[in-house]
Amino acid sequence: MSHYSALSIARNALSGHSNWDPAWRSPEPAAAYDAIVIGGGGHGLATAYYLVRVHGLVKVAVLEKGWIGGGNTGRNTTIIRSNYFYPESAAFYEFSLKQYERLSSELNFNIMFSQRGVLVLGHSRHDMEMHRRSANAMRLNGIDADILSRDEVAKLVPALDCSPQARFPIWGGMIQRRGGTARHDAVAWGYARAADARGVDIIQNCEVTGFTIHQGQVTGVETTRGAIKSNRIGIAVAGHSSILAAKAGFRLPVKSYALQAMVSEPLKPVLDTVVLSPATGTYLSQSDKGELVIGGGLDLYASYAQRGNLPVNENTITGMLAMFPTFSRVRMLRHWGGVCDVVHDSSPIIGKTPVEGLYLSCGWGTGGFKAIPAGGYCLAHTMATGDPHELNAAFGLDRFNTGALIDEAAAASIPH
Ligand code: FAD
Ligand code: PYC
Numbered sequence: 001m002s003h004y005s006a007l008s009i010a011r012n013a014l015s016g017h018s019n020w021d022p023a024w025r026s027p028e029p030a031a032a033y034d035a036i037v038i039g040g041g042g043h044g045l046a047t048a049y050y051l052v053r054v055h056g057l058v059k060v061a062v063l064e065k066g067w068i069g070g071g072n073t074g075r076n077t078t079i080i081r082s083n084y085f086y087p088e089s090a091a092f093y094e095f096s097l098k099q100y101e102r103l104s105s106e107l108n109f110n111i112m113f114s115q116r117g118v119l120v121l122g123h124s125r126h127d128m129e130m131h132r133r134s135a136n137a138m139r140l141n142g143i144d145a146d147i148l149s150r151d152e153v154a155k156l157v158p159a160l161d162c163s164p165q166a167r168f169p170i171w172g173g174m175i176q177r178r179g180g181t182a183r184h185d186a187v188a189w190g191y192a193r194a195a196d197a198r199g200v201d202i203i204q205n206c207e208v209t210g211f212t213i214h215q216g217q218v219t220g221v222e223t224t225r226g227a228i229k230s231n232r233i234g235i236a237v238a239g240h241s242s243i244l245a246a247k248a249g250f251r252l253p254v255k256s257y258a259l260q261a262m263v264s265e266p267l268k269p270v271l272d273t274v275v276l277s278p279a280t281g282t283y284l285s286q287s288d289k290g291e292l293v294i295g296g297g298l299d300l301y302a303s304y305a306q307r308g309n310l311p312v313n314e315n316t317i318t319g320m321l322a323m324f325p326t327f328s329r330v331r332m333l334r335h336w337g338g339v340c341d342v343v344h345d346s347s348p349i350i351g352k353t354p355v356e357g358l359y360l361s362c363g364w365g366t367g368g369f370k371a372i373p374a375g376g377y378c379l380a381h382t383m384a385t386g387d388p389h390e391l392n393a394a395f396g397l398d399r400f401n402t403g404a405l406i407d408e409a410a411a412a413s414i415p416h
Contacts, residue, residue: 023189024196029203032229033059035383036221037236038208040064042073043361044236045191046376052198055384060200063223065207069188072238075338077261077295079274080370081118081179082143084411085134088394090141092374095391099373100182109190111182116272118179120413122171123279131174148173159270159324167322168280181274181285187372211248217356234359234383239339241362250354253400254341258299259366260308262335266290276413282319283414294320297415298366308335340365345405346412350378351388351396359383366412
């Protein structure tokens, strides 16, 4: 059931939409909190939500330097899937996908989750062999996966050039039918509204500029809106993770790169599956508005540039046209970039830091939108109990000392 009655919707429509209640409050920061989460992206907001909903914490704040969802959560191409290779990742991402399947109802907010299937193309015998390997691993981990022949791919995606003359011939593909897309803003807004309703203070325009640490224990943050005390703090700031870690006195094995995407003018329905092509370095889907949502690989050099550029876009579009020549006359509407926190093994870091009471969720790189429910759930568990949940136990910072890396670069499905 919606928060609003049909009557209030009609009343607001007739009054020029000027009387809607704010979906969340805009409180002044308090002097102290039981827990603070830095970063108002999907991960930070979900963490705050689960801290109160699952662990019963009462005084919780999210501190966001800009506006909520203004980072990668509002800049991504919204693909959700759990087609990862290793058991640790499979368990984690499948938990996340299952949460997504019930998230609209859990948050009482329509996140427009559409399980339209995620198809990864195979352009060679080698690609198909790797897909079979992944599909077998997924099935062994209890996750749905199907291998499609070229004819099955052609039937599913009629706009794709499956002819033998294609620059990157189609040999088949691997599909996860339960994968799909969700509205990214709605995920941020849904968690924000649900967290606010449970008393979480969401404080925007509040940049964390430093930490206060006493004898190895975090005691608070310094912000552009004053000092705030807490001895339980989570960092969920994606591409800015290394910057905040440096302020707390430790280094992270994370590099930040821009990842770009673009949308076309709206078209009539032409593509009802998410299509990824690791060989061309391009992927696309069609949004509910009709826009083609198109992306490529990471920029090749590290940067904090939260913007797009023409050479990378040209490269991405070339890959798309090699597969979908009929899109050559489609006009592009806008393009953008987000700053991604990339770790050597392409797996996240969720857990403790060298500073007591300071916790971390980062390393989501190009693939953390799908992980928001599980990432928030696990960071909240770790912050509330002081120990990792079994789902994030393998994803701690300590793996860079033990060498127990979880190399999921291939599962990223886009060039790294
Ligand atoms: P963010 O949403 O970036 O939130 C971090 C927040 O921290 C920001 O709002 C920022 O302003 C704030 N912040 C930073 N520093 C401070 C500070 N000092 N004080 C206070 N606040 C601070 N993932 C998928 O699963 N599927 C996809 O299809 C997909 N496509 C992508 C396409 C693009 C173009 C990009 C850029 C990313 C894509 N991703 C995808 C990755 C995904 O978007 C991210 O991994 C995910 O959104 C990370 O969420 P987050 O909450 O950690 O970070
Ligand atoms: O994680 O599925 C993903 C993805 C595809 C493109 C960018 N991220």
